[in-house]
Amino acid sequence: MPDIDLKEQGEWKEPFYFIQAADPQLGLIKAWAVRDCENGGDEWGQEVTLTQQAVQAVNKLAPRSKFMVLCGDIHAMPGMQWQDEQERDMKGALRGVDPAIPLVFVSGNHNIGNMSTLGTIAQCRCSWGDDYFSFWVGGILFRVLNSQLFFDGSACPDQRDTHEACLTEQLDSAQHRACRHVVVFQHILIILSSTEEDSDYLNLEKTVRLQLLKRFHKAGVKAVFSGHYHRNAGGMHNGPDMVVTSATGCQLGTDPHGLRVVVVTKVIHRYYSLDELSKIGMEKSYWDSCPAPA
Ligand SMILES: [Zn+2]
Numbered sequence: 001m002p003d004i005d006l007k008e009q010g011e012w013k014e015p016f017y018f019i020q021a022a023d024p025q026l027g028l029i030k031a032w033a034v035r036d037c038e039n040g041g042d043e044w045g046q047e048v049t050l051t052q053q054a055v056q057a058v059n060k061l062a063p064r065s066k067f068m069v070l071c072g073d074i075h076a077m078p079g080m081q082w083q084d085e086q087e088r089d090m091k092g093a094l095r096g097v098d099p100a101i102p103l104v105f106v107s108g109n110h111n112i113g114n115m116s117t118l119g120t121i122a123q124c125r126c127s128w129g130d131d132y133f134s135f136w137v138g139g140i141l142f143r144v145l146n147s148q149l150f151f152d153g154s155a156c157p158d159q160r161d162t163h164e165a166c167l168t169e170q171l172d173s174a175q176h177r178a179c180r181h182v183v184v185f186q187h188i189l190i191i192l193s194s195t196e197e198d199s200d201y202l203n204l205e206k207t208v209r210l211q212l213l214k215r216f217h218k219a220g221v222k223a224v225f226s227g228h229y230h231r232n233a234g235g236m237h238n239g240p241d242m243v244v245t246s247a248t249g250c251q252l253g254t255d256p257h258g259l260r261v262v263v264v265t266k267v268i269h270r271y272y273s274l275d276e277l278s279k280i281g282m283e284k285s286y287w288d289s290c291p292a293p294a
Pocket of ligand 1: 073108109110187227228229
């Protein structure tokens, strides 16, 4: 959980921005190239370099980002070979983030498994911190969720129920508190393009997704940022803006390796390639030029 003080950060003062990244996922570029995601990810130097490049580009932005959120998938599935080495190398790359920029970690299926267990959650917490929590910055309530418990929490029902109860309490309090926006971070997409689409590996099951969207809408959630798809996608759906951000690591579509800059006035966001990001300035004129969401 980032070291952000509720008292100082609970009130809206002025526009700010943060960085959202997703899926550095060490080893996937090699595994995808040889079409063997079980055994093929034995090299990850390219992803480490991309992560270092992302960190350097973020550190160069001025003024500084308020925080950087990494929406999941660091390494191979829990228990697979190379996990310890990949975790070590990813931590090494992320250690380069400017210490004044809090790093917020969101757990993904490649951190706690498609069907997470008490063991995989405990291991992930030990390595990366809590799998769900809230924090405030500048009058905005940010909620980090463990989307694997929505996807398949059958192996750890107590964790799933506690996660649900905590989310309900937080959304209720958001409705009664004068927060400017509520923003959610999770790894798996709630939907890809339609509330009626079929469910599969990428999105949440239809009943789960509809209930979640209803709760988010009622609580006034402004946007839900996720990764997992390794492509940019998303759109407005009955309230919240569903923002799917492509990977800093392996691309499964045609997007460049990149990151999303999120300007918090109305929660406006734009995806940049790592090369582009190193060339932009974050002065006020940039923020004013950001279009309002459709
Ligand atoms: Zn994923």
